[in-house]
Amino acid sequence: MSTIEMVDYGQLPAVRMRSADGAQAIVTLYGAHLVSWQGADGAERLFCSAASKLDGSRAIRGGVPVIFPQFAERGSGMRHGFARVATWRLQDSGTHDGAAFAVFALEHGDLAPALAQAWPHGFALTLRVEVRGAALALAFEVRNTGLDAFAFSAALHTYFSVGQLARVRIGGVQEGWLHIEDKFDHIFRAIDGPMTLADGGTTLHLEQSGFGDAVVWNPGALDSAALSDMEDAEYQRFVCIEPALIAPLTLAPGAAWRGAHRVGIEVQ
Numbered sequence: 001m002s003t004i005e006m007v008d009y010g011q012l013p014a015v016r017m018r019s020a021d022g023a024q025a026i027v028t029l030y031g032a033h034l035v036s037w038q039g040a041d042g043a044e045r046l047f048c049s050a051a052s053k054l055d056g057s058r059a060i061r062g063g064v065p066v067i068f069p070q071f072a073e074r075g076s077g078m079r080h081g082f083a084r085v086a087t088w089r090l091q092d093s094g095t096h097d098g099a100a101f102a103v104f105a106l107e108h109g110d111l112a113p114a115l116a117q118a119w120p121h122g123f124a125l126t127l128r129v130e131v132r133g134a135a136l137a138l139a140f141e142v143r144n145t146g147l148d149a150f151a152f153s154a155a156l157h158t159y160f161s162v163g164q165l166a167r168v169r170i171g172g173v174q175e176g177w178l179h180i181e182d183k184f185d186h187i188f189r190a191i192d193g194p195m196t197l198a199d200g201g202t203t204l205h206l207e208q209s210g211f212g213d214a215v216v217w218n219p220g221a222l223d224s225a226a227l228s229d230m231e232d233a234e235y236q237r238f239v240c241i242e243p244a245l246i247a248p249l250t251l252a253p254g255a256a257w258r259g260a261h262r263v264g265i266e267v268q
């Protein structure tokens with residue numbers, strides 16, 4: 001049976017969805033942050049740092065932070081935007097054909113006063129998360145509900161759990177495989193096909209639409225040690241592959257933009 005229930009994740013209220021075949025995901029309302037995803041095989045596919053704050057005092061280190069309306073420091077607002085540190089609402093949830101899904105929403109009126117003043121635009125965001133079998137589907141929508149156009153960037157900053165960073169191969173971002181052993185931070189532009197993340201006997205198949213770019217990031221040993229919310233050796237346990245819209249897109253009043261990210265697990 002598929003189920004949707006409220007749970008605590010650390011000190012944060014969260015939604016856990018389970019599909020009929022046992023796939024599950026947990027999303028905190030803080031950030032509409034997907035912190036855990038297991039396919040029906042029960043293996044955790046996302047990384048979340050053991051040192052992450054889970055109390056709403058700062059963004060969660062791991063999972064899938066929703067980046068909006070600015071990427072990193074490419075803009076005058078807060079680093080990676082406010083969506084990952086705002087508290088979203090559960091707008092809808094349910095089950096269909098054995099899958100379980102939940103939809104999270106954030107509007108300008110939901111923002112704390114300081115954030116609302118810093119970004120005075122009418123907007124409505126939704127993030128839909130669905131799990132079933134070996135598949136995860138994320139759908140992100142940005143709608144301009146105001147009277148003026150605004151420009152935004154966005155990303156689904158996915159931290160994939162890996163056995164050992166140095167063994168991982170990433171396909172679909174450049175000619176041949178990409179290998180990462182230490183610090184790496186690169187924006188791959190104009191992604192026009194599926195990507196793969198191969199780790200030992202498991203391959204994740206990644207497909208994105210709407211998002212034209214993909215950012216691949218790992219902090220490496222030195223930066224990892226300098227991050228207060230990551231343990232020193234943890235950089236070897238994940239790689240971020242992030243569907244992204246880096247160059248700001250201008251959205252007219254009433255217009256909407258959609259980006260999707262689908263992940264499928266193949267175990268050899």
Ligand SMILES: O=P(O)(O)OC[C@H]1O[C@H](O)[C@H](O)[C@@H](O)[C@@H]1O
Binds near residue numbers: 072079080186216242
């Ligand atoms: O530490 P954060 O604000 O979560 O950012 C983490 C990382 O996000 C992206 O992947 C950027 O490309 C990196 O430059 C950045 O370091």
